[in-house]
Amino acid sequence: MDSAIDPEKLAKLAEVAVNVGVALQPGQDLILTAPMVALPLVRLIAAAAYRAGAGVVTPIFADEAIALARYQHGQDASFDRAPNWLYNGMAEAFANGAARMAIVGDNPMLLAGEDPAKVARAGKANSLAYQPALAKIAGFDINWSICSYPGEAWARQMFPDLAADAAVHRLAEAIFAASRVDQPDPVAAWGAHNAGLRKRTAWLNGKRFAALRFTGPGTDLTVGLADGHEWQGGASTAKNGVTCNANIPTEEVFTTPHALRVDGFVSATKPLAHQGSLIENIQVRFEAGRIVEAKASKGEAVLQKLIDSDEGARRLGEVALVPHGSPISQSGLLFYNTLFDENAACHIALGQCYAKCFVDGAHLSPEQIAAQGGNSSMIHVDWMIGSGQVDIDGIGADGSLEPVFRRGEWA
Amino acid sequence: MDSAIDPEKLAKLAEVAVNVGVALQPGQDLILTAPMVALPLVRLIAAAAYRAGAGVVTPIFADEAIALARYQHGQDASFDRAPNWLYNGMAEAFANGAARMAIVGDNPMLLAGEDPAKVARAGKANSLAYQPALAKIAGFDINWSICSYPGEAWARQMFPDLAADAAVHRLAEAIFAASRVDQPDPVAAWGAHNAGLRKRTAWLNGKRFAALRFTGPGTDLTVGLADGHEWQGGASTAKNGVTCNANIPTEEVFTTPHALRVDGFVSATKPLAHQGSLIENIQVRFEAGRIVEAKASKGEAVLQKLIDSDEGARRLGEVALVPHGSPISQSGLLFYNTLFDENAACHIALGQCYAKCFVDGAHLSPEQIAAQGGNSSMIHVDWMIGSGQVDIDGIGADGSLEPVFRRGEWA
Ligand SMILES: [Zn+2]
Ligand SMILES: [Zn+2]
Ligand SMILES: [Zn+2]
Ligand SMILES: [Zn+2]
Structure with a gap:
């Protein structure tokens, strides 16, 4: 699969995620959640974050097989449980100044075959547990960002008629283009893009x-x-004073x-x-x-x-x-x-x-x-x-x- | 690599880890730390844990490339940082009754080429941060257990003259034998082994x-x-009343x-x-x-x-x-x-x-x-x-x- 994803552009995506997306500050810790499939990008982001002066980078991986194991083998009571301790810990980290990055790219249809009532209960338990951490993200207390990785299941959902490699390649190129890492200087391209969006919001806010x-x-x-x-758009400034791009891409x-x-x-x-x-x-x-x-x-x-x-x-x-x-x-x-x-x-x-x-x-x-x-x-x-x-x-x-x-x- | 590791014995190791090692109780949450390389065993353990009635299983993976990225790219101040939030969260989970499992199997020489002063500082920062969680493990507040996975780097360290596949196979068989999963009924074998160790501790405690x-x-x-x-040895009972085997293997x-x-x-x-x-x-x-x-x-x-x-x-x-x-x-x-x-x-x-x-x-x-x-x-x-x-x-x-x-x- 690796050959389907341009390694140079993936490395540039990691640089954009760290320096444009979350805009990690020297000495700032980083909490990174990702599907297991995004491991190659997580590794590049960790390296880019340390180059940018990260304190400590802590990745938390979600594995699709383990998520499915709960539906296949779990007792009924399991579906009202969530790792509250993990989210409480994240909320503590955000209160202490850590930045937050999320990578999307998992199988959008992963739970499509599971009991919708159990999926809904597990989702609700997770949302409730995540609340203390989410409040600091939604309240923009800290700099945060979401970017994406071309996971195979996602790619096949988008391109059902292509072979897996070709589908991943198509999705990867689409992500790279939308994230502006197909350009010679992606950071400069994001600077220009943010300036363009700022011109629009300034005009609308004046009107x-x-x-x-x-x-x-x-x-x-x-x-x-x-x-x-x-009106908002492009880069914006969190309460901790850091100007970040919460979504990569954003238009x-x-x-x-x-x-x-x-x-x-x-x-x-x-x-x-x-x-x-x-x-x-x-x-x-x-x-x-x-x-x-x-x-x-x-x-x-x-x-x-x-x-x-x-x-x-x-x-x-x-x-x-x-x-x-x-x-x-x-x-x-x-x-x-x-x-x-x-x-x-x-x-x-x-x-x-x-x-x-x-x-x-x-x-x-x-x-x-x-x-x-x-x-x-x-x-x-x-x-x-x-x-x-x-x-x-x-x-x-x-x-x-x-x-x-x-x-x-x-x- | 998969063919080098007997899948049946690996599945038995997962069963031993859950039912003999940590002795997971119905409704109990499980926190599982593992090197990324142990993903196949983590998946089997998660399934076994859910079959045993787990609440929610939360795996936390450590990736060697990401660990090395800190030494290759990290600023000096990084080596005094640790994810305190993660360990504080674990301590909270243990206080709320979660069980703890750890899988070892990563490269024992991973940091051999890095600056020993930085390795020591990072280790110390991590130990300090882990203290609140470790106190509950060392104090045996909860049932916990460690088992192992035959990672390739570990296997090559042990068998430098063998090809990777052969080395992994040798280590896998050694782990399986020591963990008693090469026997027809591993759970019964552990019962007999625990009885033998109990005889020794009874004699020493009498003396x-x-x-x-x-x-x-x-x-x-x-x-x-x-x-x-x-004197202790073999199975013992945590303060939460659960009798577990903290080490798989133990002699x-x-x-x-x-x-x-x-x-x-x-x-x-x-x-x-x-x-x-x-x-x-x-x-x-x-x-x-x-x-x-x-x-x-x-x-x-x-x-x-x-x-x-x-x-x-x-x-x-x-x-x-x-x-x-x-x-x-x-x-x-x-x-x-x-x-x-x-x-x-x-x-x-x-x-x-x-x-x-x-x-x-x-x-x-x-x-x-x-x-x-x-x-x-x-x-x-x-x-x-x-x-x-x-x-x-x-x-x-x-x-x-x-x-x-x-x-x-x-x-
Ligand atoms: Zn919206
Ligand atoms: Zn919108
Ligand atoms: Zn010891
Ligand atoms: Zn000892």
């Missing part, structure tokens, strides 16, 4: 639009923006919609991969922020279950702008992975909003965020609504219109 | 010797035994020397593999329990550093009896690994004593243990002093002598 209106085939949707919303600028001010109808422009199912041709109608009608040509039951998760699941927590010409969009690939797919098109997300997408969001209470229109939910599911045929206008507080996107590109 | 005197080539050492010492019976009552000189009968170095022909003189002179024909600097780790590092924490005819001794192999080599010969250990080697040790405070002669230290390093030419006499409280070993065998 303070009251709403965005999306129009295109099957779409006429007005998305009100939350009071005191702030989006994004902010918080107003949970009560979304009206009209919208058609998805790509299938939505959700918990092992593909939901196709989604069409949804909003009234006063709430989904009042939802259809899909395939997977409609999954869609209905999703929007019935809780009250906030029928409302928006994110709106994001991605030009149709972005490299991931131009690849034409469906990655079955939000880290990539959300960067292929303008999207909205059902569910939870981000505190950092408010002016001074770090100091707002959940009550204040709700009062300004921020949605809350257990879920956050991104969902593509952009294409080369979609226009976007900004609507000012006085009702004035200003072009934002024309035919899928910045106006 | 209540004040000291043991070792005599042989280059050795005349009187090892005073701690007040209220208790020794052992107890606590008196930290202030060791006098004379002693010559090692085998090289000591320590942190990637081989220390050869150790000769040491004790006065009133303390090493006052230490020499070695090779690795003397490493030895000096070791006994300078802390005050307790110059005193004994264990004395152990192993007949020269034990299967591991008879194999004639030097394993470069304490788990095996300490079961090839009588040995002493520098450093920390075991609370369980005291009568009612579970209820003694550290102060009481110290008052009875128990040593304390960050280190515990076993070191072979037995051979077919060594005699041992028990010295009674009244000064009477009684033969214990003659020419390396039980008298």
